Amino acid sequence: MGIKEKRDRQKEEFRREIIDTARKLFIEEGYEAFSMRKLAQKMGFSPTTIYLYFKDKDDLLFTICEELAEQCLLELTEIRKQNLDPVKKLRKALLFHIKTGLENPDHYKVLFFVHPDIYGSQTEFMQRPSIARDTHLAFKDIVKECIDTNQFIKADPETITETFFVATHGLIVMSIFKSNYPWTDRDTLAKKLVNGLIRGYQRC
Amino acid sequence: MGIKEKRDRQKEEFRREIIDTARKLFIEEGYEAFSMRKLAQKMGFSPTTIYLYFKDKDDLLFTICEELAEQCLLELTEIRKQNLDPVKKLRKALLFHIKTGLENPDHYKVLFFVHPDIYGSQTEFMQRPSIARDTHLAFKDIVKECIDTNQFIKADPETITETFFVATHGLIVMSIFKSNYPWTDRDTLAKKLVNGLIRGYQRC
DNA sequence: TTGATAAACTTAACAGTGTTAAGTTAACTT
DNA sequence: AAGTTAACTTAACACTGTTAAGTTTATCAA
Structure with missing residues (x-):
């Protein structure tokens, strides 16, 4: 054979x-x-x-994008392994998410704007192995660390993870689709957004 | 005649x-x-x-969406007029933004995902009258109030406005394009996001 | 080596899309 | 009544993703 x-x-x-x-x-x-x-x-x-x-166009485009997502996951795993304060890890991870999105606008568009339902419901998403799932779990673990070490206020890790994710997602999407926005320098805004969000959940 | x-x-x-x-x-x-x-x-x-x-398809779709945006601006102006704590006004405004986006997904899609450059550069955007501009200015004014009354830390109002905007935008966009996301109840997440962000910029 | 089988690839078409140049009909003006 | 202008249509262009059916090519057994 x-x-x-x-x-x-x-x-x-x-x-x-x-x-x-x-x-x-x-x-x-x-x-x-x-x-x-x-x-x-x-x-x-x-x-x-x-x-x-x-199978079709979406299938092809998605394959391309998942390969990029794989690289992201690797970087994220790297950050997690570092011997750093969890809050600093979280900041790094969020800024990395923004950076990757801005540097690969076309991939990002496909990943989030074609095939609206490829991952299915929450249970389906969590059961079936995928890069998206692993990325989500990696993020969530960093958030958990922040809560467990009492640096963050007590809250549901899932909710906070989603909060952080949609916020950074918003910055990326806005930058990609409206080329003249934001007016504030993108790096400055990214830092302000991430620091603001983190401060909002930190004990003070 | x-x-x-x-x-x-x-x-x-x-x-x-x-x-x-x-x-x-x-x-x-x-x-x-x-x-x-x-x-x-x-x-x-x-x-x-x-x-x-x-002129073309985009022109038509955009006209429809601007009419909806006009309604939003009216509501926003209403909130501004209310005799409330500026922080509470800001919270109301942000939650209203999210609500309107989620209730009119198709309009929101057109408003932000066709015609990527309709408003031009920042100077063009600020010079030419448009509903989008007025909405932005209304938001910014509320943020200014929060800073001027010493409830917010000292920072550039424009930057903070943009930070808030992209964050809420992210939640809307994610909900619209990924029908199975977020997994946390949308109202809860909206509140968490808005409260978290505000707390991140509040003096404590 | 020849004929059958299966895999790889193409042709032609379907059913759409946004958009425009050119032509026709209807209405108003002089 | 003739000319002008506005309103609307026909027919086409140049695309799009996708598929059923047909052809070529390569592998295998006799």
Whole structure:
């Protein structure tokens, strides 16, 4: 059965080639201008061929974005391991989230604005392994540390995690979609937002 | 010149009819399913007719959304007038922003996710009158009040306004685009977010 | 080596989209 | 009544994602 395995590997390689070309096109042309036909042309294949490797456009785009999310998770795991004050870890993690979003606007758009229901309900999200789930859990663990060491006021870690997440998400999304906003320098605003939020939950 | 005025009025009325039908279709079918051709069919006209009244699709959709934004501004002005503690006013205003966004997801989507650069740069935004500008200024004024009465720490009102805005924006956007998120009850999260943020900027 | 089988890929089409140039009909003015 | 202008339509362009059906190519057994 050596030949079948070889074919499988070749198929896997071609899949990779599609992903890589798509990512390039996607970054070059941006979210709105990307199309399956353009991708096919760039690869020298007919558009239909791609459908033999990916269910549909969303499936392909999502695969690309999950690969980026994987890199983020790695960085986040790195921060968690550091021997730092949990609050400082949280600040780092939140600022990293913002930085990654701003540096990869197209990926971020796909990750949050196509396929509205890919992860399903909360239970489905938590049961099925995914990078998004692991990222969420990593964030939540840092928040938990802040609460357990009495640096944060007593509250539900899940709620606080979600609060932090939507806030930083808002900054990223606003910056990506309204290129002239915010008017305050983005780094300054990011710091103000993160510090403000943290202070809001810190014991004083 | 009575006849010309009459025609102008009729034209204005027809414009209104388009807006009203479009809004209905838009709310019924949602952001993704709306199309100029469907609208034209619903009105019993050819698609091209609409282009005699609106420059393009974005122009039409934006008109609809600005009308909703106008209602929001009215409510916001109402809150400002109330004889309340400025911090309480700010809390009310922010919660109202969230409420309006969640109750009008389709309008909110158009307002923030089509036509990325309609308002131009900061100077352009501040010079040209628009509902968006007035809303921003109303928010900023409440923030200013909080700082001037020494309830908030000393900081640039513009920066704090933007911080608050992007945070609440994030909650709305996340709720709209990911129907299964957040998992924490939306009202609870809205309160936690707003209270947390305010506490982060309050003197203690 | 030949014929059958299966995989890989393409053609052509469907059903849409926003938008515009050119043409037609209807209304008003002189 | 003839000319002008405004209102509206037809037909087309240039796209989009997606699929059913057909063709080519490669692998395998006889």
